[in-house]
Amino acid sequence: MTEQLPIIVILGPLLAAILSAFAAWFRPKWSHPLVVLGLAVSCAAALKLVFIVAGEGAQNYWLGGWGNQAHDYVVGIQITVDSLNTLLLAAVSGIALLTALYAKRLVDAELAGRQRYFYALFSLLVTGLLGIGITGDIFNLYVFMEIAALSSYVLIACGKGRAYMAAFNYLIMGTMGACLYLLGVGFIFVKTGTLNIDDVSTLLPALGQAQALFVGFVLILLGAWAKMAFFPFHGWLPNAYAHAPTASAAVLAPLATKVAVYAMLRIMVTVYSIDYILDSPGIQSVVLLLSSIAIVVGSFFSLTQTNLKLIACYFVVSEIGYMVGGAWLANGPGLTGAMYHVVADAAMTSALFMAVGCIVYRLGQAQLNDLQGAFFKMPVTMAAFVVTMAALIGVPPTCGFFSKWYLIQGAAQAGVWHFVAALLLSSLVKAIILFRIVEIGYNRVPHPAVEGNPAIPRNEAPLSMLIPTVAMALGLIALGLATSPLVNTIISKALPDGLAP
Amino acid sequence: MMPSLPIWQFDLPLLVLVVLFAVVALSIRNLMGAAIVFGAYSFMMCLIWAGMGAVDVAFTEAAVGAGVSTVFIVSTIYNTSATMKRRPGGMAFKLFIGVVVTVAGGFLLSALPDFPDWGDPNSPVNATVAPYYITHSIPDTHVPNLVTSVLADYRGFDTLLETVVVFIACIGIYSILRIEPARTSIDETDEEIAAPASYDPTDSLIVRQASRFMVPFMQLFALYVIAHGHYSPGGGFQGGVILGASLILLAVSFDLKFLLSRWREKSLMLLVATGVGLYAAVGLACLFMGGNFLDYGTLDAVLPGKQDMARSHGILLVEIGVGITVMFSMLAIHINLASNGRLERGL
Amino acid sequence: MDNLPSTTPLWIVLTSSLAALLIALLGRWPNLREACIFVAAIIKLGLLLTLAPAVLDGKLYEFEVIKLLPGAGLAFRVDALGLLFALVSVSLWIPTTIFSMGFLRPLKRHAQTRFYFFFAIAISSAVGVAFSANLLTLFIFYEILSLSTYPLVTHHQDDDAIKGGRKYLTYLLGTSVALALPAMIIVYQQTGSLDFANGGVFAYGTSTTLLVVLLVMFLFGFAKAGLMPFHAWLPGAMVAPAPVSALLHAVAVVKVGVFSILRVLTGIFGVDRLTNTPSLSTIVCVLAAITLIVASFIALTQDNLKSRLAYSTIGQLSYIILGVGLATKAGIAGAALHIPMHAFGKITLFLCAGAIYQACGAKYISEIHGLGRKFPLTMTAFFIGSLCVIGLPPTGGFISKWYLLNGSLEARLLWPFCIFLTSSLLNAAYFLPVVYKAFFAKPSDPARLEKAKEPPAMTVVPLFITSAGCLLLFFFSGKLFQFANTFAEMYTGP
Amino acid sequence: MENLIANFNYVIVVILMMIGLWSMLAQKNLIKKCIGMAIFQTGIILFFISIGAKRGAKVPILTGDEAPVVEQLANPLTQILMLTAIVVGVATLGMALALAQKIYRQHASFDEDEILENQRK
Known part of the structure; x- marks a missing residue:
């Protein structure tokens, strides 16, 4: 049975989505439990796979039983779970499960009467993201990318007002990204004639520095960057995620961009190789510079915003810079940092958007000035929020500290000091924002415990939202404490030969 | 003796025409005109692809690109407005994008010397994995149409996902556009600027009678396309699109009410899910029979024939699933786009 | 080990x-x-x-x-x-x-x-x-x-x-x-x-x-x-x-x-490296010395009692850094000893400041003239604390400063020696006048003194404890020195 | 130059993609953006079909009982990849049009600048 686990990871949410679409017309109430069930199955399978991969190494699975059929190359579609993606799969399915539980109340409140297909789309989005993470075929990756993209356009367009225009812009940008990716796949395909990642990676070294391969590489990178909102393609993200319904943003922001980063890592590390990157140093320094700019721009804009949702969105933009930069340092610590940060940042962003969602649910909006007294109204939520911000700042022992640790170490090893400076700057900016919020939310109201001051009524978010939020926030600390085993047993094996974390 | 010209002569004018149509479609100020030119552009593309031996692709493009896509654009414009306002300025931006795009184009062309010769049967694309399909399709799956066997079996997972994409588009467009009667009052903010109905086709007797005559033949042909996909160009997608188009024709020539009196919205949306469900269920059945997902060979226990025939039948089953989904989602997308989500009246 | x-x-x-x-x-x-x-x-x-x-x-x-x-x-x-x-x-x-x-x-x-x-x-x-x-x-x-x-x-x-x-x-x-x-x-x-x-x-x-x-x-x-x-x-x-x-x-x-x-x-750096690389220890010493002197001067100008104490703290901290910067056994031991000594002295002073504020709301030094006669216990504690921070016997501060001075001699450097002494003088210059004025100057605001009540016992008792501590540290400094010495020996050898 | 002619298809592909990309980014009209997007996608499809083409090959459908000759049959792999791409393309186009209609309901315009102005109010 364990050999079927990789496909179960995908099938859980996919079948749940189809069933949920049926249920939408007969028993609308069943839509949500069905999706939760599907995600739970997927999450369990993904977690089991983490242990299997840590113990036995990569797991390959051939759809339709079409392996290489005594032929030199794989003729069907392969899905692979190895040390590079197993953590990502576990994180995506786990976060999606928690978010699905969390989203129920928000959806009932924000999308009253319009949620017929919300859970089906939610589940399809997760299917797409998991598929990108699991597939071992570069064309199949494109199809999954489109599944994730199409469902995310709709999830965003479920919002009101500006959401449609934001979704439209995202659609144009996303389609452009996907098309560039597909074209890049075409350029690789021209030279190798196969789409299987393992086969391509065995064929590529012999082809050397062919210009077509280089063009394909750049196209795939550009496509992935457009999808992940890397500078200068970041314009669509803040609008799209900030105007989306809170429940949609809570699943999109943590997962969608991170999965695109993973796709980039997969192409860089497995399909091409680190040597390939090191042999084209011009592009490396350009990308590193862009990463630093992305971090600085994201930080700067997050400082100028007054809406908590937008601030969170710009955090996402700057965090993308962390991961791209880390990957392009192309040394052991940098890659370790990038791989670790993909998981860590998914968790952090998820916790952040969950906390913001709780605030929006109770206070109606997320302008900073509306937060007055928030710490008294919803202490538990705000505690989770503070923990999350601490992780984003990089306060030990949360996971944010360790990813920053590896990234800075990698940058120091590569001598890329502007990246170090950008990382530190972004930490400081986040610290400033945290304490601005603490001041507004905590200090700027008369303390209710002093005689004569009015008591501020407790108005905590409902438990179905609060528990996932708190769990996620605690997960950040747990993840931080688990850094050493994760790096030693899994991430270090995903590094190219000769590199050590 | 091969002709010395490096490309097929017929292609040259077609390729030039394609570019021309693309430019015209984008520069025409009347959007309806642009939509029609875009349809013509797609037809040109079909010809080019058919010329290169990609008949299935050409077939699909004819049905999807030239047919359904154009109808979608036209119905959108019908619901909104066909004219573009002339706005001054913005030249600098357009020029900047132009420069960027040109640089990108130059970059793409820089890889040209690296490409294998045009039409070379020994190029990596043609010589690495592809020969396997050509030599093994019959022994493996008993399907002479290689495209069908690769599509539905070797790379059946892609096709499942592709069906899912159509499914997403259908429920997505429903979620975006549909205004359910009960909800009209809730949906306050984004209301209510409906374009005047500029053209009402429902009163043309000739159109009605002609379509009434054509629809059965279209549907018959579509069923043939699906069922005979193993042996001739076509399959679930193409057949599904034609079936969908036949119903769209009904909707256009009569009106939406007429169509919806026969196909209720609920059943449409359920059928869309049914198609994907059928495909996934076949795959799942393989899983329960002890094989990998979508390994139709394991179905030989329940389907007639040996493994290769089981695969052939499995392919037919999933093609039917694809056909159902594509047909009804095309229809569902059309009725939503054509009536601006109200399903009352529209193109 | x-x-x-x-x-x-x-x-x-x-x-x-x-x-x-x-x-x-x-x-x-x-x-x-x-x-x-x-x-x-x-x-x-x-x-x-x-x-x-x-x-x-x-x-x-x-x-x-x-x-x-x-x-x-x-x-x-x-x-x-x-x-x-x-x-x-x-x-x-x-x-x-x-x-x-x-x-x-x-x-x-x-x-x-x-x-x-x-x-x-x-x-x-x-x-x-x-x-x-x-x-x-x-x-x-x-x-x-x-x-x-x-x-x-x-x-x-x-x-x-x-x-x-x-x-x-x-x-x-x-x-x-x-x-x-x-x-x-x-x-x-x-x-x-x-x-x-x-x-x-x-x-x-x-x-x-x-x-x-x-x-x-x-x-x-x-x-x-x-x-x-x-x-x-x-x-x-x-x-x-x-x-x-x-x-x-x-x-x-x-x-x-x-x-x-x-x-x-x-x-991380190691005492040996500090000793062998003069530039390192010089940087530490110079930065600490500058802070030491400048902070003491600023403390002189502060009228707010807590601010003065704060600047005094800044100066005293640099004693410790300077002591380690000397990279000698006595210096390190003195630095280590200065941690508890200064702690007891300064906490006494801060608690006194708190007690005074509690009793009469005074925050500024100019407001506490004559206060000593009203609250002799509090101000005595303040006096002992000052002695400890200045480094005069019979308080613990004397011991640590003794070792610090020793350390600078052991390093054969005269200027840290002078810095220590100068700073101690400055310490005396900013603390003793406060005590003097509290006991002997005319009340600047008699009305306030009238209203003032003796601080509650809960705030006075701790003062006793800590000021007694200042004195005890002097008499029982041997035990503490064992700690400091054990630590210093880890790095410099016996 | 010889290469350019030999690979005339690729040149057309690049031109089509440039046209599509330009109108996706520079055009202000939403419908025109959608059409540009579709042109971009067909350009890529043309690219894939071109790389899979074989000189003088038949359509990839086996006839009769004789063993298939690889050189004589067109490459099925690129074709099915592009079938997928076409379907994805029409799905995306439909979604884009639906969004455009919704935007038109709000702003009575397809012009991006006008919509942004409207939103700023």
Whole structure:
């Protein structure tokens, strides 16, 4: 049975989505439990796979039983779970499960009467993201990318007002990204004639520095960057995620961009190789510079915003810079940092958007000035929020500290000091924002415990939202404490030969 | 003796025409005109692809690109407005994008010397994995149409996902556009600027009678396309699109009410899910029979024939699933786009 | 040297955190809540004392809680200096809590539970810093300390408090993230290790330029030590309630800064390297000396009593850094000794300032003329505390300054010797007039004196305890010296 | 130059993609953006079909019982990849049009600048 686990990871949410679409017309109430069930199955399978991969190494699975059929190359579609993606799969399915539980109340409140297909789309989005993470075929990756993209356009367009225009812009940008990716796949395909990642990676070294391969590489990178909102393609993200319904943003922001980063890592590390990157140093320094700019721009804009949702969105933009930069340092610590940060940042962003969602649910909006007294109204939520911000700042022992640790170490090893400076700057900016919020939310109201001051009524978010939020926030600390085993047993094996974390 | 010209002569004018149509479609100020030119552009593309031996692709493009896509654009414009306002300025931006795009184009062309010769049967694309399909399709799956066997079996997972994409588009467009009667009052903010109905086709007797005559033949042909996909160009997608188009024709020539009196919205949306469900269920059945997902060979226990025939039948089953989904989602997308989500009246 | 594996250090650190949880739960019953603190403090003190004999034997207690990075984890190691520092912090926690009860309760201050909660967390993290086996652990507890003291600094939640808190965090977090963290990562990247080692971690032949840069980053990165120009947070933090200023900003927080620098200088750079690379020790000495003198001069000009004390603290901290910078056995021992000596002296002074404010609302030195006649006990305590900080017998301050002066002679450097002496004179110049005026000057505001009541017993008793401590430290300095000597011998040999 | 002629298809592909990309980014009219997007996608499809083309090959459908000759049958792999791409393309186009209609309901315009102005109010 364990050999079927990789496909179960995908099938859980996919079948749940189809069933949920049926249920939408007969028993609308069943839509949500069905999706939760599907995600739970997927999450369990993904977690089991983490242990299997840590113990036995990569797991390959051939759809339709079409392996290489005594032929030199794989003729069907392969899905692979190895040390590079197993953590990502576990994180995506786990976060999606928690978010699905969390989203129920928000959806009932924000999308009253319009949620017929919300859970089906939610589940399809997760299917797409998991598929990108699991597939071992570069064309199949494109199809999954489109599944994730199409469902995310709709999830965003479920919002009101500006959401449609934001979704439209995202659609144009996303389609452009996907098309560039597909074209890049075409350029690789021209030279190798196969789409299987393992086969391509065995064929590529012999082809050397062919210009077509280089063009394909750049196209795939550009496509992935457009999808992940890397500078200068970041314009669509803040609008799209900030105007989306809170429940949609809570699943999109943590997962969608991170999965695109993973796709980039997969192409860089497995399909091409680190040597390939090191042999084209011009592009490396350009990308590193862009990463630093992305971090600085994201930080700067997050400082100028007054809406908590937008601030969170710009955090996402700057965090993308962390991961791209880390990957392009192309040394052991940098890659370790990038791989670790993909998981860590998914968790952090998820916790952040969950906390913001709780605030929006109770206070109606997320302008900073509306937060007055928030710490008294919803202490538990705000505690989770503070923990999350601490992780984003990089306060030990949360996971944010360790990813920053590896990234800075990698940058120091590569001598890329502007990246170090950008990382530190972004930490400081986040610290400033945290304490601005603490001041507004905590200090700027008369303390209710002093005689004569009015008591501020407790108005905590409902438990179905609060528990996932708190769990996620605690997960950040747990993840931080688990850094050493994760790096030693899994991430270090995903590094190219000769590199050590 | 091969002709010395490096490309097929017929292609040259077609390729030039394609570019021309693309430019015209984008520069025409009347959007309806642009939509029609875009349809013509797609037809040109079909010809080019058919010329290169990609008949299935050409077939699909004819049905999807030239047919359904154009109808979608036209119905959108019908619901909104066909004219573009002339706005001054913005030249600098357009020029900047132009420069960027040109640089990108130059970059793409820089890889040209690296490409294998045009039409070379020994190029990596043609010589690495592809020969396997050509030599093994019959022994493996008993399907002479290689495209069908690769599509539905070797790379059946892609096709499942592709069906899912159509499914997403259908429920997505429903979620975006549909205004359910009960909800009209809730949906306050984004209301209510409906374009005047500029053209009402429902009163043309000739159109009605002609379509009434054509629809059965279209549907018959579509069923043939699906069922005979193993042996001739076509399959679930193409057949599904034609079936969908036949119903769209009904909707256009009569009106939406007429169509919806026969196909209720609920059943449409359920059928869309049914198609994907059928495909996934076949795959799942393989899983329960002890094989990998979508390994139709394991179905030989329940389907007639040996493994290769089981695969052939499995392919037919999933093609039917694809056909159902594509047909009804095309229809569902059309009725939503054509009536601006109200399903009352529209193109 | 033997290393003893033991979980006791972890329990010591956790005791006050667990107490913090209890405090949060018992918020509705103030008596129980405070009883809980005392119990925790006593348990903690007891546990600490059980470690003392072996540590004085030159043994180290070690315990690794969890491995966070290859080559560095959350690990504890108890040596003489760490134990000494922990003992001081925890033993002063008791009088401070008594004082807090007297200070907060009668005025029905708000959020007392929160106050005690974060106080306990702060103590935990200070002890955590003291017991850190490596730079990573130290950094973690350092940051927890910064964050957990923020609510204490902004306790009043008015505009001043917010401003002070903002400054507090900007300086402490900003420097630690922007300077100490990168420095630490560079160390890790260069050497693959963050453990404090007797001979330092750098391989022979590491470039001096790199070392100098790292040194400066560490010195300024641990801004809790108050080296100029990153000192301004300390006067700013004086908006906090008196007990906070007393324990945290005279003992725990600032000493954690100095302690971190001490650890880095001895455990990361190594005493040998300091001795052999004159540029390193010179940088430390010069920076410390500048701060020492400038802070003393600024203290002279302050009229706000707590500000004056704050600047005095900044100066005194640099004594310790200068002592280590000398890199001699007596210097290090003196520096180590100065931690408890100054702690007892300064906490007395701060508690006095709090008691005075409690009694008559006076914040400025010009307002307390003649106060000594009204509150002789309080002002006597203040006098003893001043003596201790100045370094005059019969108080403990004398002992540590003695060793520091010895250290500079041992290093054959005259200028630090002069600096120490000058600064002591300046100390006398800014403290003794306060005492004089309090006892002998005419009351500047007789009406205020009339209204003033004797501070409640709960606030006076702690003064006795700590000022008695100042005196006792002088007479029983031998035991303390053992700690300091054990520590110094680890690096310089017997 | 010889190469350019030999690979005339690729040149057309690049031109089509440039046209599509330009109108996706520079055109202000939403419908025109959608059409540009579709042109971009067909350009890519043309690219894939071109790389899979074989000189003088038949359509990839086997007839009779003789063993298939690889050189004589067109490459099925690129074709099915592009079938997928076409379907994805029409799905995306439909979604884009639905969004455009919704936007038109709000702003009575397809012009991006006008919509943004409207939103700023």
